[in-house]
Amino acid sequence: MTSDNDLDAFDWLDAELQDTLDEDFEIEFAEPMLSMELRKIYRSQHPEMLDRKVYFRNLLRLQAELIKVQDWVQHTGAKVCILFEGRDSAGKGGVIKRITQRLNPRVARVVALPAPSRREQSQWYFQRYVPHLPAAGEIVLFDRSWYNRAGVERVMGFASDDQVEQFFQDVPEFERMLVRSGIILLKYWFSITDEEQQLRFMMRIHDPMKQWKLSPMDLESRIRWEQYTKAKEDMFERTNIPEAPWYIVEGNDKKRERLNCIEHLLTKIPYEDVPSERVSLPDRNYNPDYERRVLPDDLYVPKIY
Template sequence: MPDPDTAPDQARDQAPEPTDRAPRLPKALYERELFRLQAELVTMQEWIRAEGKRLVVIFEGRDAAGKGSTIKRVTQYLNPRVARIAALPAPSDRERTQWYFQRYVAQLPAAGEIVLFDRSWYNRAGVERVMGYCTPDEYHRFLHQCPIFERMLVEDGIILRKYWFSVSDAEQEARFRSRLADPMRQWKLSPMDLESITQWEEYSRAKDQMLVHTDIPEAPWWVVDNDDKRRSRIDMIHHLLSTVPYVPVERPAVVLPERPASKGYVRPPRDSQRYVPDHSSTLE
Protein backbone atom coordinates (compact mmCIF):
# COMPACT_ATOMS: atom_id res chain seq x y z
CA MET A 1 0.00 0.00 0.00
CA PRO A 2 1.26 3.51 -0.64
CA ASP A 3 2.75 5.20 2.42
CA PRO A 4 2.57 9.00 2.16
CA ASP A 5 5.10 9.34 4.97
CA THR A 6 7.84 7.41 3.18
CA ALA A 7 7.05 7.80 -0.53
CA PRO A 8 9.23 10.28 -2.47
CA ASP A 9 7.90 13.79 -2.75
CA GLN A 10 5.96 14.20 -5.99
CA ALA A 11 5.66 17.97 -5.94
CA ARG A 12 7.03 21.12 -4.36
CA ASP A 13 5.32 24.30 -3.28
CA GLN A 14 5.04 27.13 -5.76
CA ALA A 15 7.75 29.13 -3.99
CA PRO A 16 10.65 28.52 -3.83
CA GLU A 17 11.44 26.53 -6.96
CA PRO A 18 12.19 22.81 -6.60
CA THR A 19 15.91 23.34 -7.10
CA ASP A 20 15.94 25.60 -4.04
CA ARG A 21 14.37 23.03 -1.75
CA ALA A 22 16.36 20.81 0.56
CA PRO A 23 16.35 17.09 -0.26
CA ARG A 24 14.02 14.78 1.62
CA LEU A 25 15.16 14.32 5.21
CA PRO A 26 16.72 10.84 5.71
CA LYS A 27 14.44 8.59 7.73
CA ALA A 28 17.01 7.72 10.41
CA LEU A 29 17.83 11.38 11.00
CA TYR A 30 14.14 12.26 11.06
CA GLU A 31 13.27 9.56 13.59
CA ARG A 32 16.17 10.48 15.87
CA GLU A 33 15.32 14.19 15.93
CA LEU A 34 11.58 13.53 16.22
CA PHE A 35 12.13 11.37 19.29
CA ARG A 36 14.33 14.06 20.86
CA LEU A 37 11.67 16.70 20.25
CA GLN A 38 8.93 14.42 21.58
CA ALA A 39 10.93 14.07 24.79
CA GLU A 40 11.02 17.87 25.00
CA LEU A 41 7.25 17.94 24.49
CA VAL A 42 6.90 15.72 27.56
CA THR A 43 9.11 18.15 29.50
CA MET A 44 6.95 21.05 28.31
CA GLN A 45 3.80 19.15 29.28
CA GLU A 46 5.08 18.64 32.83
CA TRP A 47 5.87 22.37 33.14
CA ILE A 48 2.37 23.29 31.94
CA ARG A 49 0.82 20.85 34.39
CA ALA A 50 2.96 21.93 37.34
CA GLU A 51 2.63 25.68 36.70
CA GLY A 52 -1.08 25.61 35.82
CA LYS A 53 -0.48 27.08 32.36
CA ARG A 54 -2.93 26.81 29.46
CA LEU A 55 -1.76 26.10 25.92
CA VAL A 56 -3.87 26.17 22.75
CA VAL A 57 -2.35 25.06 19.43
CA ILE A 58 -4.39 25.56 16.25
CA PHE A 59 -3.72 23.35 13.23
CA GLU A 60 -5.24 24.70 10.03
CA GLY A 61 -4.55 24.13 6.34
CA ARG A 62 -5.80 22.53 3.18
CA ASP A 63 -7.20 19.02 3.04
CA ALA A 64 -4.38 16.45 2.98
CA ALA A 65 -1.90 19.07 4.19
CA GLY A 66 -0.68 16.80 6.99
CA LYS A 67 -2.34 18.35 10.03
CA GLY A 68 -3.59 15.08 11.48
CA SER A 69 -0.32 13.20 11.11
CA THR A 70 1.57 16.06 12.76
CA ILE A 71 -0.89 16.15 15.67
CA LYS A 72 -0.37 12.41 16.06
CA ARG A 73 3.39 12.93 16.45
CA VAL A 74 2.90 15.81 18.88
CA THR A 75 0.62 13.81 21.19
CA GLN A 76 2.28 10.40 20.83
CA TYR A 77 3.97 10.45 24.27
CA LEU A 78 1.84 13.05 26.02
CA ASN A 79 -0.56 12.34 28.86
CA PRO A 80 -4.10 12.31 27.42
CA ARG A 81 -5.33 13.75 30.73
CA VAL A 82 -3.17 16.81 30.10
CA ALA A 83 -3.11 17.09 26.30
CA ARG A 84 -6.26 16.48 24.27
CA ILE A 85 -7.36 16.96 20.68
CA ALA A 86 -10.42 19.03 19.80
CA ALA A 87 -11.82 18.00 16.41
CA LEU A 88 -15.41 19.22 16.36
CA PRO A 89 -18.02 17.87 13.94
CA ALA A 90 -20.36 20.10 11.95
CA PRO A 91 -22.45 22.29 14.27
CA SER A 92 -25.89 21.11 15.32
CA ASP A 93 -29.04 23.07 14.57
CA ARG A 94 -28.89 24.52 18.08
CA GLU A 95 -25.21 25.43 17.81
CA ARG A 96 -25.90 27.29 14.58
CA THR A 97 -28.07 29.72 16.56
CA GLN A 98 -25.32 30.41 19.14
CA TRP A 99 -22.57 32.99 19.04
CA TYR A 100 -20.14 31.51 16.53
CA PHE A 101 -17.24 31.11 18.99
CA GLN A 102 -19.42 29.62 21.74
CA ARG A 103 -18.85 25.93 21.08
CA TYR A 104 -15.11 26.48 20.74
CA VAL A 105 -14.95 28.28 24.08
CA ALA A 106 -16.22 25.08 25.72
CA GLN A 107 -13.11 23.27 24.39
CA LEU A 108 -10.56 25.70 25.83
CA PRO A 109 -8.11 24.34 28.42
CA ALA A 110 -8.29 24.73 32.16
CA ALA A 111 -5.15 25.21 34.25
CA GLY A 112 -2.49 22.62 33.49
CA GLU A 113 -4.00 21.54 30.16
CA ILE A 114 -3.06 21.55 26.46
CA VAL A 115 -5.67 21.59 23.69
CA LEU A 116 -4.75 20.96 20.06
CA PHE A 117 -7.44 22.08 17.62
CA ASP A 118 -7.61 19.89 14.53
CA ARG A 119 -9.35 22.68 12.66
CA SER A 120 -10.89 25.41 14.75
CA TRP A 121 -13.00 28.55 14.61
CA TYR A 122 -11.15 29.30 11.38
CA ASN A 123 -13.59 26.99 9.59
CA ARG A 124 -15.63 30.13 9.02
CA ALA A 125 -12.78 31.82 7.15
CA GLY A 126 -12.12 28.74 5.02
CA VAL A 127 -14.59 26.02 4.14
CA GLU A 128 -17.67 27.95 5.28
CA ARG A 129 -16.66 30.95 3.20
CA VAL A 130 -15.76 28.97 0.07
CA MET A 131 -18.68 26.53 0.18
CA GLY A 132 -21.29 29.14 1.08
CA TYR A 133 -22.11 27.70 4.52
CA CYS A 134 -22.14 31.18 6.04
CA THR A 135 -23.57 34.47 4.85
CA PRO A 136 -21.34 37.38 3.80
CA ASP A 137 -22.40 39.21 6.97
CA GLU A 138 -21.42 36.24 9.15
CA TYR A 139 -18.07 36.00 7.36
CA HIS A 140 -17.21 39.69 7.78
CA ARG A 141 -18.38 39.61 11.40
CA PHE A 142 -15.96 36.74 11.99
CA LEU A 143 -13.04 38.64 10.49
CA HIS A 144 -13.86 41.56 12.80
CA GLN A 145 -14.46 39.52 15.96
CA CYS A 146 -11.71 36.91 15.65
CA PRO A 147 -8.77 39.20 16.51
CA ILE A 148 -10.75 40.58 19.45
CA PHE A 149 -11.59 37.06 20.65
CA GLU A 150 -7.98 35.92 20.40
CA ARG A 151 -6.67 39.00 22.18
CA MET A 152 -9.07 38.19 25.02
CA LEU A 153 -7.67 34.65 25.22
CA VAL A 154 -4.08 35.88 25.34
CA GLU A 155 -4.89 38.63 27.85
CA ASP A 156 -6.43 35.98 30.09
CA GLY A 157 -3.14 34.07 30.08
CA ILE A 158 -3.72 31.42 27.42
CA ILE A 159 -0.66 30.61 25.33
CA LEU A 160 -2.02 30.60 21.76
CA ARG A 161 -0.11 29.27 18.76
CA LYS A 162 -1.53 29.11 15.20
CA TYR A 163 -0.07 27.02 12.36
CA TRP A 164 -1.17 26.98 8.73
CA PHE A 165 -0.06 23.82 6.89
CA SER A 166 0.69 24.63 3.26
CA VAL A 167 0.81 22.04 0.49
CA SER A 168 1.16 22.42 -3.26
CA ASP A 169 -1.70 21.48 -5.57
CA ALA A 170 0.29 18.64 -7.16
CA GLU A 171 1.26 17.18 -3.78
CA GLN A 172 -2.30 17.43 -2.48
CA GLU A 173 -3.60 15.52 -5.50
CA ALA A 174 -0.89 12.88 -5.08
CA ARG A 175 -1.95 12.36 -1.45
CA PHE A 176 -5.60 12.10 -2.46
CA ARG A 177 -4.70 9.44 -5.04
CA SER A 178 -2.68 7.48 -2.48
CA ARG A 179 -5.72 7.47 -0.18
CA LEU A 180 -7.89 6.15 -2.99
CA ALA A 181 -5.55 3.17 -3.31
CA ASP A 182 -5.31 2.53 0.44
CA PRO A 183 -8.38 0.89 2.08
CA MET A 184 -7.01 1.81 5.51
CA ARG A 185 -7.18 5.52 4.70
CA GLN A 186 -10.07 5.82 2.27
CA TRP A 187 -12.20 7.13 5.13
CA LYS A 188 -10.07 10.30 4.98
CA LEU A 189 -11.55 11.14 1.59
CA SER A 190 -14.89 12.95 1.75
CA PRO A 191 -16.87 14.83 -0.90
CA MET A 192 -15.62 18.01 0.79
CA ASP A 193 -12.02 16.91 0.27
CA LEU A 194 -12.62 16.34 -3.42
CA GLU A 195 -14.26 19.76 -3.70
CA SER A 196 -11.01 21.30 -2.51
CA ILE A 197 -9.41 20.26 -5.81
CA THR A 198 -11.89 22.14 -7.95
CA GLN A 199 -11.98 25.09 -5.52
CA TRP A 200 -8.20 25.44 -5.19
CA GLU A 201 -8.00 29.13 -6.09
CA GLU A 202 -11.06 30.04 -4.00
CA TYR A 203 -9.46 28.42 -0.96
CA SER A 204 -6.23 30.30 -1.72
CA ARG A 205 -8.06 33.62 -1.79
CA ALA A 206 -9.91 32.77 1.42
CA LYS A 207 -6.64 31.85 3.14
CA ASP A 208 -4.99 35.09 2.02
CA GLN A 209 -7.88 37.15 3.40
CA MET A 210 -7.82 35.19 6.64
CA LEU A 211 -4.13 35.91 7.18
CA VAL A 212 -4.57 39.60 6.41
CA HIS A 213 -7.28 40.03 9.05
CA THR A 214 -6.19 37.60 11.77
CA ASP A 215 -2.37 37.67 11.76
CA ILE A 216 -2.07 39.83 14.87
CA PRO A 217 0.99 40.48 17.08
CA GLU A 218 -0.66 38.80 20.05
CA ALA A 219 -1.40 35.64 18.03
CA PRO A 220 0.52 35.53 14.75
CA TRP A 221 0.16 32.87 12.08
CA TRP A 222 3.06 30.57 11.32
CA VAL A 223 3.08 28.84 7.91
CA VAL A 224 4.41 25.27 7.72
CA ASP A 225 5.63 24.18 4.28
CA ASN A 226 4.38 20.60 4.31
CA ASP A 227 5.26 19.06 0.95
CA ASP A 228 7.94 17.14 2.87
CA LYS A 229 6.13 15.77 5.92
CA ARG A 230 9.30 14.75 7.74
CA ARG A 231 10.83 18.21 7.60
CA SER A 232 7.57 19.98 8.38
CA ARG A 233 6.88 17.91 11.49
CA ILE A 234 10.37 18.55 12.80
CA ASP A 235 10.14 22.28 12.00
CA MET A 236 6.68 22.74 13.52
CA ILE A 237 7.40 20.91 16.78
CA HIS A 238 10.76 22.66 17.16
CA HIS A 239 9.11 26.04 16.63
CA LEU A 240 6.36 25.33 19.16
CA LEU A 241 8.90 24.33 21.78
CA SER A 242 11.01 27.41 21.07
CA THR A 243 8.06 29.75 21.68
CA VAL A 244 6.87 28.31 25.01
CA PRO A 245 9.05 29.43 27.97
CA TYR A 246 9.03 26.05 29.71
CA VAL A 247 11.72 24.74 32.04
CA PRO A 248 12.31 21.20 33.31
CA VAL A 249 10.24 20.36 36.36
CA GLU A 250 11.85 18.21 39.01
CA ARG A 251 9.65 15.24 39.73
CA PRO A 252 9.81 13.27 42.97
CA ALA A 253 11.62 9.97 42.74
CA VAL A 254 9.33 6.98 42.38
CA VAL A 255 10.17 3.91 44.46
CA LEU A 256 8.30 0.66 43.97
CA PRO A 257 7.01 -0.69 47.31
CA GLU A 258 7.81 -4.18 48.47
CA ARG A 259 5.13 -6.66 47.54
CA PRO A 260 3.47 -7.87 50.76
CA ALA A 261 3.37 -11.52 51.71
CA SER A 262 0.36 -13.54 50.59
CA LYS A 263 -2.63 -13.61 52.93
CA GLY A 264 -4.06 -16.79 51.49
CA TYR A 265 -5.77 -15.46 48.34
CA VAL A 266 -6.63 -18.25 45.87
CA ARG A 267 -7.34 -17.37 42.26
CA PRO A 268 -10.65 -18.74 40.88
CA PRO A 269 -10.43 -21.65 38.41
CA ARG A 270 -9.58 -20.49 34.91
CA ASP A 271 -12.70 -22.07 33.43
CA SER A 272 -14.90 -19.91 35.70
CA GLN A 273 -14.11 -16.80 33.62
CA ARG A 274 -14.34 -15.89 29.96
CA TYR A 275 -11.02 -15.34 28.16
CA VAL A 276 -10.62 -13.91 24.69
CA PRO A 277 -9.80 -16.65 22.15
CA ASP A 278 -6.10 -17.35 21.64
CA HIS A 279 -5.89 -15.99 18.08
CA SER A 280 -2.17 -15.24 18.36
CA SER A 281 -1.31 -18.96 18.52
CA THR A 282 -2.84 -19.49 15.10
CA LEU A 283 -0.25 -17.13 13.61
CA GLU A 284 2.76 -19.24 14.61
Protein backbone atom coordinates in the same frame (compact mmCIF):
# COMPACT_ATOMS: atom_id res chain seq x y z
CA MET B 1 35.02 15.22 25.45
CA THR B 2 31.97 13.01 26.04
CA SER B 3 30.99 12.53 29.68
CA ASP B 4 29.55 9.39 31.27
CA ASN B 5 26.21 11.17 31.54
CA ASP B 6 26.25 11.86 27.82
CA LEU B 7 27.02 8.21 27.12
CA ASP B 8 24.19 7.14 29.40
CA ALA B 9 21.86 9.47 27.50
CA PHE B 10 22.98 8.03 24.16
CA ASP B 11 22.50 4.49 25.47
CA TRP B 12 19.02 5.40 26.66
CA LEU B 13 18.16 6.93 23.31
CA ASP B 14 19.34 3.82 21.45
CA ALA B 15 17.35 1.58 23.77
CA GLU B 16 14.26 3.75 23.45
CA LEU B 17 14.64 3.84 19.67
CA GLN B 18 14.74 0.06 19.47
CA ASP B 19 11.90 -0.34 21.96
CA THR B 20 9.54 1.95 20.07
CA LEU B 21 10.54 1.17 16.51
CA ASP B 22 7.72 -1.31 15.93
CA GLU B 23 5.12 1.18 17.15
CA ASP B 24 6.58 3.98 15.05
CA PHE B 25 6.81 1.83 11.94
CA GLU B 26 3.15 0.91 12.35
CA ILE B 27 2.17 4.58 12.58
CA GLU B 28 4.46 5.59 9.73
CA PHE B 29 3.38 2.78 7.40
CA ALA B 30 1.29 5.14 5.33
CA GLU B 31 1.04 3.27 2.02
CA PRO B 32 -0.01 -0.30 2.86
CA MET B 33 -2.29 -0.89 -0.12
CA LEU B 34 -0.75 1.34 -2.77
CA SER B 35 0.18 -0.08 -6.15
CA MET B 36 3.84 -0.17 -7.08
CA GLU B 37 3.10 2.37 -9.79
CA LEU B 38 1.76 4.92 -7.29
CA ARG B 39 4.66 4.26 -4.93
CA LYS B 40 7.14 4.98 -7.72
CA ILE B 41 5.30 8.19 -8.63
CA TYR B 42 5.29 9.39 -5.01
CA ARG B 43 8.97 8.62 -4.47
CA SER B 44 9.94 10.25 -7.75
CA GLN B 45 8.21 13.43 -6.57
CA HIS B 46 10.07 13.32 -3.24
CA PRO B 47 13.71 12.50 -4.09
CA GLU B 48 15.11 14.27 -1.00
CA MET B 49 12.89 12.81 1.71
CA LEU B 50 14.38 12.90 5.20
CA ASP B 51 16.32 9.79 6.18
CA ARG B 52 14.19 7.51 8.36
CA LYS B 53 16.80 7.11 11.11
CA VAL B 54 17.40 10.88 11.28
CA TYR B 55 13.64 11.40 11.48
CA PHE B 56 13.04 8.89 14.27
CA ARG B 57 15.97 10.07 16.40
CA ASN B 58 14.82 13.68 16.20
CA LEU B 59 11.18 12.76 16.74
CA LEU B 60 12.05 10.92 19.95
CA ARG B 61 14.19 13.83 21.14
CA LEU B 62 11.36 16.29 20.48
CA GLN B 63 8.77 14.05 22.11
CA ALA B 64 10.96 13.91 25.22
CA GLU B 65 10.89 17.72 25.26
CA LEU B 66 7.10 17.67 24.85
CA ILE B 67 6.88 15.58 28.01
CA LYS B 68 8.85 18.32 29.78
CA VAL B 69 6.31 20.83 28.44
CA GLN B 70 3.49 18.64 29.78
CA ASP B 71 5.13 18.47 33.23
CA TRP B 72 5.66 22.25 33.24
CA VAL B 73 2.05 22.91 32.22
CA GLN B 74 0.78 20.70 35.03
CA HIS B 75 3.21 22.15 37.57
CA THR B 76 2.54 25.81 36.77
CA GLY B 77 -1.13 25.60 35.79
CA ALA B 78 -0.34 27.05 32.36
CA LYS B 79 -2.98 27.00 29.61
CA VAL B 80 -1.87 26.15 26.06
CA CYS B 81 -4.12 26.32 22.99
CA ILE B 82 -2.77 25.35 19.56
CA LEU B 83 -4.74 25.75 16.32
CA PHE B 84 -3.95 23.56 13.32
CA GLU B 85 -5.28 24.82 10.00
CA GLY B 86 -4.48 24.15 6.36
CA ARG B 87 -5.74 22.61 3.17
CA ASP B 88 -7.16 19.11 3.14
CA SER B 89 -4.38 16.46 3.23
CA ALA B 90 -1.79 19.06 4.31
CA GLY B 91 -0.65 16.88 7.24
CA LYS B 92 -2.38 18.47 10.26
CA GLY B 93 -3.51 15.15 11.66
CA GLY B 94 -0.05 13.61 11.31
CA VAL B 95 1.57 16.43 13.26
CA ILE B 96 -1.10 16.30 15.98
CA LYS B 97 -0.64 12.53 16.28
CA ARG B 98 3.14 12.88 16.82
CA ILE B 99 2.68 15.67 19.36
CA THR B 100 0.21 13.71 21.47
CA GLN B 101 1.69 10.24 20.89
CA ARG B 102 3.54 10.05 24.23
CA LEU B 103 1.61 12.63 26.25
CA ASN B 104 -1.00 12.08 28.93
CA PRO B 105 -4.45 12.38 27.28
CA ARG B 106 -5.75 13.93 30.51
CA VAL B 107 -3.36 16.84 29.97
CA ALA B 108 -3.14 17.08 26.17
CA ARG B 109 -6.42 16.62 24.32
CA VAL B 110 -7.47 17.03 20.71
CA VAL B 111 -10.63 18.90 19.68
CA ALA B 112 -12.05 18.10 16.25
CA LEU B 113 -15.60 19.40 16.13
CA PRO B 114 -18.18 18.15 13.62
CA ALA B 115 -20.34 20.45 11.51
CA PRO B 116 -22.43 22.72 13.75
CA SER B 117 -25.95 21.64 14.70
CA ARG B 118 -28.96 23.82 13.96
CA ARG B 119 -28.89 25.04 17.55
CA GLU B 120 -25.18 25.90 17.33
CA GLN B 121 -25.78 27.75 14.08
CA SER B 122 -28.11 30.08 15.97
CA GLN B 123 -25.54 30.83 18.72
CA TRP B 124 -22.76 33.38 18.89
CA TYR B 125 -20.22 31.98 16.44
CA PHE B 126 -17.42 31.40 18.98
CA GLN B 127 -19.75 29.85 21.55
CA ARG B 128 -19.25 26.22 20.47
CA TYR B 129 -15.47 26.57 20.77
CA VAL B 130 -15.30 28.25 24.18
CA PRO B 131 -16.15 25.13 26.27
CA HIS B 132 -13.16 23.34 24.75
CA LEU B 133 -10.59 26.00 25.65
CA PRO B 134 -7.89 24.86 28.11
CA ALA B 135 -8.23 25.16 31.86
CA ALA B 136 -5.17 25.44 34.09
CA GLY B 137 -2.76 22.58 33.47
CA GLU B 138 -4.14 21.66 30.04
CA ILE B 139 -2.91 21.61 26.45
CA VAL B 140 -5.65 21.72 23.81
CA LEU B 141 -4.97 21.07 20.14
CA PHE B 142 -7.70 22.17 17.73
CA ASP B 143 -7.78 20.07 14.55
CA ARG B 144 -9.45 22.89 12.64
CA SER B 145 -10.91 25.72 14.69
CA TRP B 146 -13.00 28.88 14.57
CA TYR B 147 -11.13 29.67 11.34
CA ASN B 148 -13.57 27.38 9.55
CA ARG B 149 -15.58 30.55 8.97
CA ALA B 150 -12.68 32.18 7.10
CA GLY B 151 -12.08 29.04 5.02
CA VAL B 152 -14.51 26.27 4.22
CA GLU B 153 -17.65 28.14 5.34
CA ARG B 154 -16.72 31.16 3.23
CA VAL B 155 -15.65 29.24 0.12
CA MET B 156 -18.51 26.73 0.19
CA GLY B 157 -21.16 29.37 0.86
CA PHE B 158 -22.11 28.09 4.33
CA ALA B 159 -21.65 31.61 5.73
CA SER B 160 -22.90 34.87 4.24
CA ASP B 161 -20.62 37.77 3.34
CA ASP B 162 -21.93 39.66 6.38
CA GLN B 163 -21.14 36.72 8.68
CA VAL B 164 -17.62 36.43 7.29
CA GLU B 165 -17.05 40.17 7.71
CA GLN B 166 -18.36 40.03 11.28
CA PHE B 167 -15.96 37.16 11.97
CA PHE B 168 -12.99 39.14 10.71
CA GLN B 169 -13.96 42.05 12.93
CA ASP B 170 -14.49 39.86 15.99
CA VAL B 171 -11.67 37.31 15.86
CA PRO B 172 -8.73 39.63 16.64
CA GLU B 173 -10.41 40.87 19.82
CA PHE B 174 -11.57 37.35 20.73
CA GLU B 175 -7.98 36.10 20.50
CA ARG B 176 -6.64 39.10 22.41
CA MET B 177 -9.10 38.22 25.17
CA LEU B 178 -7.77 34.66 25.24
CA VAL B 179 -4.18 35.87 25.49
CA ARG B 180 -5.08 38.42 28.20
CA SER B 181 -6.69 35.60 30.17
CA GLY B 182 -3.32 33.82 30.28
CA ILE B 183 -3.74 31.34 27.41
CA ILE B 184 -0.67 30.65 25.27
CA LEU B 185 -2.25 30.75 21.80
CA LEU B 186 -0.39 29.35 18.79
CA LYS B 187 -1.78 29.29 15.22
CA TYR B 188 -0.26 27.03 12.56
CA TRP B 189 -1.12 26.90 8.86
CA PHE B 190 0.12 23.82 6.98
CA SER B 191 0.99 24.64 3.40
CA ILE B 192 1.30 22.23 0.47
CA THR B 193 1.45 22.78 -3.26
CA ASP B 194 -1.35 22.14 -5.72
CA GLU B 195 0.59 19.18 -7.16
CA GLU B 196 1.24 17.66 -3.73
CA GLN B 197 -2.42 17.80 -2.73
CA GLN B 198 -3.44 16.18 -6.01
CA LEU B 199 -0.94 13.38 -5.44
CA ARG B 200 -2.13 12.80 -1.85
CA PHE B 201 -5.75 12.74 -2.94
CA MET B 202 -4.87 10.15 -5.58
CA MET B 203 -3.15 8.06 -2.93
CA ARG B 204 -6.26 8.23 -0.75
CA ILE B 205 -8.49 7.21 -3.64
CA HIS B 206 -6.37 4.12 -4.33
CA ASP B 207 -5.67 3.13 -0.72
CA PRO B 208 -8.61 1.27 0.94
CA MET B 209 -7.19 2.12 4.37
CA LYS B 210 -7.32 5.85 3.64
CA GLN B 211 -10.43 6.24 1.54
CA TRP B 212 -12.41 7.21 4.63
CA LYS B 213 -10.29 10.39 4.82
CA LEU B 214 -11.58 11.58 1.46
CA SER B 215 -14.93 13.34 1.86
CA PRO B 216 -17.11 14.99 -0.81
CA MET B 217 -15.98 18.31 0.70
CA ASP B 218 -12.35 17.36 0.05
CA LEU B 219 -13.11 16.68 -3.61
CA GLU B 220 -14.92 20.00 -3.86
CA SER B 221 -11.89 21.73 -2.37
CA ARG B 222 -9.81 20.53 -5.34
CA ILE B 223 -12.19 22.29 -7.72
CA ARG B 224 -12.02 25.50 -5.68
CA TRP B 225 -8.26 25.60 -5.10
CA GLU B 226 -7.92 29.23 -6.17
CA GLN B 227 -10.89 30.34 -4.05
CA TYR B 228 -9.31 28.68 -1.01
CA THR B 229 -6.03 30.45 -1.82
CA LYS B 230 -7.72 33.84 -1.89
CA ALA B 231 -9.60 33.08 1.34
CA LYS B 232 -6.31 32.06 3.01
CA GLU B 233 -4.60 35.26 1.91
CA ASP B 234 -7.47 37.39 3.27
CA MET B 235 -7.37 35.43 6.53
CA PHE B 236 -3.65 36.08 7.03
CA GLU B 237 -4.05 39.76 6.21
CA ARG B 238 -6.86 40.34 8.67
CA THR B 239 -6.06 37.95 11.54
CA ASN B 240 -2.26 37.96 11.78
CA ILE B 241 -2.08 40.03 14.96
CA PRO B 242 0.99 40.58 17.20
CA GLU B 243 -0.71 38.89 20.17
CA ALA B 244 -1.46 35.75 18.10
CA PRO B 245 0.50 35.62 14.83
CA TRP B 246 0.20 32.93 12.19
CA TYR B 247 3.05 30.49 11.59
CA ILE B 248 3.24 28.73 8.21
CA VAL B 249 4.65 25.20 8.09
CA GLU B 250 5.75 23.93 4.68
CA GLY B 251 4.31 20.44 4.36
CA ASN B 252 5.33 18.79 1.09
CA ASP B 253 7.73 16.58 3.08
CA LYS B 254 5.67 15.12 5.91
CA LYS B 255 8.61 14.14 8.11
CA ARG B 256 10.27 17.56 7.91
CA GLU B 257 6.85 19.17 8.46
CA ARG B 258 6.36 17.30 11.73
CA LEU B 259 9.82 17.96 13.10
CA ASN B 260 9.85 21.63 12.07
CA CYS B 261 6.46 22.29 13.64
CA ILE B 262 7.34 20.62 16.95
CA GLU B 263 10.75 22.35 17.08
CA HIS B 264 9.04 25.72 16.57
CA LEU B 265 6.27 24.97 19.05
CA LEU B 266 8.84 24.26 21.76
CA THR B 267 10.42 27.69 21.24
CA LYS B 268 7.06 29.41 21.81
CA ILE B 269 6.28 27.85 25.19
CA PRO B 270 8.43 29.15 28.08
CA TYR B 271 8.73 25.76 29.78
CA GLU B 272 11.43 24.76 32.23
CA ASP B 273 12.43 21.55 33.95
CA VAL B 274 10.25 21.09 37.01
CA PRO B 275 11.27 19.32 40.23
CA SER B 276 10.11 15.75 40.53
CA GLU B 277 10.53 13.12 43.18
CA ARG B 278 12.43 9.97 42.34
CA VAL B 279 9.95 7.13 41.89
CA SER B 280 10.67 3.85 43.65
CA LEU B 281 8.66 0.68 43.31
CA PRO B 282 7.20 -0.43 46.67
CA ASP B 283 7.37 -4.05 47.79
CA ARG B 284 4.23 -6.08 47.27
CA ASN B 285 2.36 -7.24 50.34
CA TYR B 286 2.74 -11.02 50.50
CA ASN B 287 0.21 -13.23 52.25
CA PRO B 288 1.43 -16.86 52.45
CA ASP B 289 -2.16 -18.09 52.96
CA TYR B 290 -3.47 -16.47 49.74
CA GLU B 291 -4.29 -18.84 46.87
CA ARG B 292 -5.11 -17.48 43.45
CA ARG B 293 -8.43 -18.72 42.09
CA VAL B 294 -8.48 -20.68 38.86
CA LEU B 295 -10.65 -18.92 36.29
CA PRO B 296 -12.67 -20.71 33.57
CA ASP B 297 -10.91 -21.10 30.22
CA ASP B 298 -13.73 -19.35 28.34
CA LEU B 299 -12.82 -16.05 30.04
CA TYR B 300 -9.52 -15.94 28.18
CA VAL B 301 -8.94 -14.55 24.72
CA PRO B 302 -7.84 -17.41 22.42
CA LYS B 303 -4.07 -17.54 21.81
CA ILE B 304 -4.17 -17.40 18.04
CA TYR B 305 -0.66 -15.89 17.75
